[in-house]
Amino acid sequence: VSSNESSTRLPVQRLDADNYETDPCLKEIRRAENYSWMDIVTIHKDKLPNYEEKIKTFYEEHLHLDDEIRYVLDGSGYFDVRDKDDKWIRISMEKGDMITLPAGIYHRFTLDENNYVKAMRLFVGEPVWTAYNRPADDFPARKQYMKFLAEEAHNGV
Numbered sequence: 148v149s150s151n152e153s154s155t156r157l158p159v160q161r162l163d164a165d166n167y168e169t170d171p172c173l174k175e176i177r178r179a180e181n182y183s184w185m186d187i188v189t190i191h192k193d194k195l196p197n198y199e200e201k202i203k204t205f206y207e208e209h210l211h212l213d214d215e216i217r218y219v220l221d222g223s224g225y226f227d228v229r230d231k232d233d234k235w236i237r238i239s240m241e242k243g244d245m246i247t248l249p250a251g252i253y254h255r256f257t258l259d260e261n262n263y264v265k266a267m268r269l270f271v272g273e274p275v276w277t278a279y280n281r282p283a284d285d286f287p288a289r290k291q292y293m294k295f296l297a298e299e300a301h302n303g304v
Contacts, residue, residue: 157228157238157246164220164243167267173218176245182216182269190224191263205256209278212288213270215254218245222264229253231296240264251292253281 163170176182190205192198217226223241228248230236239259240246248254258264268274283289 157248159238159240160245161243162218162245164218167218167220177269180216180269181271183272184270184274185267186274187220187265187267189263189265190222190258202258204278207278208253208255208281210251210253210281210283210286210289210292211248211275211278212286213250213275215248216245216269217248218267218269219243220265220267222258223261224256224258224264227255227257231300249292249295251286251288251290 160176162172162176167173177185189195190198190201195201217240219240219242221242223239226238226240226246226248227235228238229252238246279286
């Protein structure tokens with residue numbers, strides 16, 4: 148797994164996690180992106196029901212048909228995503244980091260050695276939790292994402 152975050156073109160924003168409830172930057176992001184739904188999940192063996200099973204599920208390579216938006220409020224972990232050459236890229240996430248994984252991108256999540264993360268999950272509209280394990284190349288969201296990668300490559304991005 149490589150850790151060259153820049154080759155993924157996935158922006159990680161830094162926000163004020165200590166003041167997320169009143170942060171005007173988060174409020175503006177939610178308004179601009181129409182993130183109308185949110186909740187907070189704590190991934191820790193004492194806090195998450197079926198912890199071991201969930202950790203295995205999160206680490207299974209999958210995609211979603213909607214964007215996956217995560218904002219780390221406390222703790223840390225890693226998102227692994229596939230680059231244009233189908234190689235893993237590891238993105239370290241820590242308190243204050245917000246990332247948007249586009250619909251159709253293969254990814255997985257794992258905790259680091261701290262075994263703890265508290266994260267806000269954001270959605271446009273009602274949340275859809277369905278994960279499609281690889282291979283899932285026939286979904287329109289995957290085809291759209293692959294088209295986006297091809298256009299980036301063609302434009303030299």
